[in-house]
Amino acid sequence: MSTAVIAGIGSWLPPRQVSNDELTSYLDTTDEWIRSRTGIRSRHWIDPGTSTTDLAVRAGRRALAAAGDTGVDALVVATTTPDRPCPATAPEVAWRLGLGHIAAFDVSAVCTGFLYGLATAAGLIAGGMAHRVLLIGADAFSTIVDPKDRTTAVIFADGAGAMVLRAGDPDEPGAVRRCELGSDGELSDLIEIPAGGSRQRSSGELASPADHYFRMRGRDVYRYAVTRTVEAATAALDTAGWLPSDVDRFIPHQANVRITEAVSDRLAIPAERTLSNIDQVGNTAAASIPLLLADAAAHGRLRPGHRVLLAAFGGGLTWGATTLLWPDVISRTDD
Numbered sequence: 001m002s003t004a005v006i007a008g009i010g011s012w013l014p015p016r017q018v019s020n021d022e023l024t025s026y027l028d029t030t031d032e033w034i035r036s037r038t039g040i041r042s043r044h045w046i047d048p049g050t051s052t053t054d055l056a057v058r059a060g061r062r063a064l065a066a067a068g069d070t071g072v073d074a075l076v077v078a079t080t081t082p083d084r085p086c087p088a089t090a091p092e093v094a095w096r097l098g099l100g101h102i103a104a105f106d107v108s109a110v111c112t113g114f115l116y117g118l119a120t121a122a123g124l125i126a127g128g129m130a131h132r133v134l135l136i137g138a139d140a141f142s143t144i145v146d147p148k149d150r151t152t153a154v155i156f157a158d159g160a161g162a163m164v165l166r167a168g169d170p171d172e173p174g175a176v177r178r179c180e181l182g183s184d185g186e187l188s189d190l191i192e193i194p195a196g197g198s199r200q201r202s203s204g205e206l207a208s209p210a211d212h213y214f215r216m217r218g219r220d221v222y223r224y225a226v227t228r229t230v231e232a233a234t235a236a237l238d239t240a241g242w243l244p245s246d247v248d249r250f251i252p253h254q255a256n257v258r259i260t261e262a263v264s265d266r267l268a269i270p271a272e273r274t275l276s277n278i279d280q281v282g283n284t285a286a287a288s289i290p291l292l293l294a295d296a297a298a299h300g301r302l303r304p305g306h307r308v309l310l311a312a313f314g315g316g317l318t319w320g321a322t323t324l325l326w327p328d329v330i331s332r333t334d335d
């Protein structure tokens with residue numbers, strides 16, 4: 001049985017940068033509140049005419065180039081902001097990347113999407129259904145948050161990160177270990193878009209325009225985010241046979257700098273080993289982990305041989321974690 005091994009990584013951020021000051025010009029918020037409560041100083045938003053597919057294609061192209069442009073036989077796109085409710089984003093991304101008539105589908109696990117996608121891609125390889133898989137985490141949350149809702153508009157942002165996985169051996173650097181995944185659907189209404197799905201339509205009532213926006217009960221989510229991320233990360237460390245002190249680089253989903261500090265504190269991972277880019281990119285949901293991986297690898301904060309812990313938490317509720325040894329691969333964050 002083959003193991004999925006990382007062969008290359010890439011990312012793309014839309015050029016438009018939105019500072020906290022820009023948001024304070026029309027929202028009842030302050031730069032101080034946003035920085036102190038979330039760690040965010042700036043984020044990237046797409047312009048009208050751009051969509052999640054565009055983000056995914058650009059990041060995917062960079063990851064494919066980083067992996068030597070040798071093609072893939074499956075594409076998995078993790079996203080909560082597909083271009084349309086139907087069909088999935090991935091087939092169009094595959095077509096635009098010129099990947100041929102390969103298997104292509106979306107995975108929906110909100111901010112845990114990249115780790116659910118990683119488990120799915122690794123499963124395709126382990127099951128012999130694919131030899132090389134392109135996995136993309138792409139989200140354009142600026143298109144689903146209510147621009148007038150200060151509790152979400154200041155946090156969420158746009159971007160895409162992509163990774164090529166190839167069939168290899170479990171002992172190789174870059175081999176993806178078991179992903180520890182979980183969910184709790186009893187809490188599904190803590191993070192939701194109420195309208196647009198079958199529940200609203202089957203009720204026979206028209207949704208209000210506000211119900212089409214993304215909502216998050218942040219304070220409630222916060223509590224579960226720390227506990228569940230610590231549990232998943234602990235399970236992943238146990239699977240790897242690592243102590244927290246063995247972790248060279250902790251790459252958590254970038255939801256809130258206070259959450260990632262609390263998680264690394266509880267896990268007893270030294271703060272300097274916990275990487276962050278939330279100050280520049282905000283919360284980019286499924287793109288968060290691959291954006292941070294690509295950025296850190298391109299700029300030497302993540303180096304071959306580093307023992308890496310990945311962990312995420314998000315709507316669903318969902319959570320996940322895994323470990324790997326960072327391989328000697330190319331990371332492309334520009335063309």
Ligand code: UT7
Pocket residue numbers: 028029030033034037038111150151154155217218219220221222225254255256259283285313314315
């Ligand atoms: O991505 C994966 C899933 N998401 C998460 O894991 C996010 C988890 N939650 C969080 O990160 C935090 O709960 C938030 C950043 C969303 C909010 O931070 P908080 O410290 O939990 O603030 P809060 O919701 O308890 O609100 C505190 C106060 C409230 O005012 P009162 O009731 O104390 O008078 C809010 O109305 O801050 C107010 N507030 C704001 N004030 C200025 C909320 N948003 C803003 C804002 N600017 N943008």
